[in-house]
Amino acid sequence: MPAIILVEPQLGENIGKVARAMLNCGLTDMRLVRPREPDWQTGKAVAAASGATEVLAAAREYPSTEAAVADLNQVYASTARPRDMIKPIATPRAAIADMAARIAAGDGCGVLFGRERSGLVNDDVALSDTVITVPLNPGFSSLNLAQAVMVIGYEWYLTTLEDGEAPASFLPTGATRPARKQELSNLFDHLERELDTCGFLRVVEKRPSMVRNLRTMLTRAQLTEQEVRTLHGIISCLVDRGGGRTPDR
């Protein structure tokens, strides 16, 4: 996993928030370069970590950015686009894809984050191989430190999931299961029979499109087997409340 390296963080509270965001994303290698507050493993940092104390407990302190990145093969700087350096710039997604490939190959990677107010200094950016810039509202792009770590961590965590572990979208049905098409057809038949009986579908030329629209609507609902049974019950119940089937006219 990538190391998260905070360069001269000013507030212990922010160190704690970063620890929480890191653990949310399965990251535990926190490195601090000259944190301003000496009590970052106790005090406000711990409260702000909301339980991510294992990250704080394992964090290490370094006297310089060079020392903090010494064992890494590839360093990324999270910062707005630098003006005076010719250095590759990547979105979080592209940078993380690159990072994941390097880490899979055994390389050590880390991401530098600067001070809360002023960000990274040029010398730190110069130490980095690639700049990561989060695409944001150009009129309001200053990102809170923990938020910046969150975006990078979120992209990282997505790459660690096995295929299918976080399906893009799915419908969990628990103990029941999606209805089979035969079950749906039976429901349609039941409903349409009753709608014929009560006269809802009495206009012959409109009947086909009305039936089609009802079936479309019920199909879109992705009904489960249990819900189909419930709907059968609802139809029967409504019919009974209406006094039973009307006799054939």
Next chain:
Amino acid sequence: MPAIILVEPQLGENIGKVARAMLNCGLTDMRLVRPREPDWQTGKAVAAASGATEVLAAAREYPSTEAAVADLNQVYASTARPRDMIKPIATPRAAIADMAARIAAGDGCGVLFGRERSGLVNDDVALSDTVITVPLNPGFSSLNLAQAVMVIGYEWYLTTLEDGEAPASFLPTGATRPARKQELSNLFDHLERELDTCGFLRVVEKRPSMVRNLRTMLTRAQLTEQEVRTLHGIISCLVDRGGGRTPDR
């Protein structure tokens, strides 16, 4: 753009942080359902918004979640996977893709976020069409409110960019330009000529691979035209320091 709907937020400070994250991502439609602190348009919220006061100023307060979503066509609930409801679940990325398509078609969309500690209640989830669950460390998945908004907002902002506006990765070269291959070849020639002269490449059978490795290394550096000129200068300077060319032996 999607509305960001905070249901019963407890702390004004968190409302402010959400406003900041929203504006970072170009979102300005904030809706609050029964915020606990009445002074959320002043006080701590404003300080925490770090300048995103336009979001706070335009935010609206509602007596119920139903009222807050009344004008919307599609509602998403940001929450852990609910146990007792059969409701589509999507990752932020999938949900935002769906949302962007709906918004492009003219539909109103909004995302519900629950209380800081306890999240959304079941009745609010039931009001929603889709649940958005951020894939996170299953051992530590409780996400800070503003962080949850940030992840959704970040995914949203990415969809608003024109193709090419946020290229995945690129090398900005400013006033100079990437070197042409002819310029690189000239540099290689210059370097290898000097390395031949000083004897660095004297082992005949190793020369081809040594030259190849040097060229590979320099090619990988993605040199600019200006850097190529600089390297010519460096080579010449090093040679001169060494007392000029050694005479042919």
